[in-house]
Amino acid sequence: MKMSDVIADFIGEMLSSGGGVAEVQRKSLADRFSCVPSQINYVIETRFTPEHGYLVESQRGGGGYIRIVRLMDDKQRTLLEAARGIGGRLTQNDAARLMRALLSAELLTAREAQLLLSACSDGALAEVDKADRDRLRAAIFRCAVMGIATT
Template sequence: MRNISDIIEKYLKSILHESPEGAVEIQRNDLADKFSCVPSQINYVISTRFTVEKGYLVESKRGGGGYIRIRRIEFPGPTSLHTHLQQTIGDEIGQTMAEGLIYQLEEARFISKREAGLMRAAVAREVLMVKLPYRDQIRAQIMKAMLISLLA
């Protein structure tokens, strides 16, 4: 059985996908009640699975009428995608940012699950066993080369 974090993530993604505005507002306590968990579990899911690197903006307002708003960052269309990727990757890119970009490309269906897995394996720090900043520079070059090939 999947853990509660996976279930909460799937639920939030489904309501976000159904939202015409591409954003949802939730009450942390209401969501915690819905899933019979503590509110800090909701915070954990949002802070680890709805990050900027993964293509989400999260805003929150504390207090009695407080809310958490999650908004999906839209990828540019295919025509401006190359420019966006060149700017995002730049001359160097860290592993977290690279994995986030790969995740966004997979979610937007620009690359397949298999291609995403291959890309993650190719840019992993365990594979690129050189010291920083060279590792991030090599990772950027690998990412650019793979994306040019895949998105051509």
């Protein structure tokens, strides 16, 4: 396991035990892992970003700290990752398969899944040229899942 992964896991555990908030001092964390403080910066800047569901605040100086706040829970983060993973095209069968996977993982309610499946069906997209349906379906599916994740 890479040092970055070890540090990220440690901070993740701090977030879990701290109710979604972790306050660290760069130097003490670097001493703990026998690395340079810039390694801590790297981990925080790449793993704990708003896109990953975190807010980072820092106070510089002798008593300085870095506070990391989890903005999204694991369900929201997983849904956003699923939405980002949808390619540029999505067939009706692939949409149904993905929706069933999200439903079985309890990331969507039965109602959300049914609405999503209906909105992405060939019937709903009947007015759209067949060549454009899969592209539009992917965009609808992605936007709907992101909307569910952020509400």
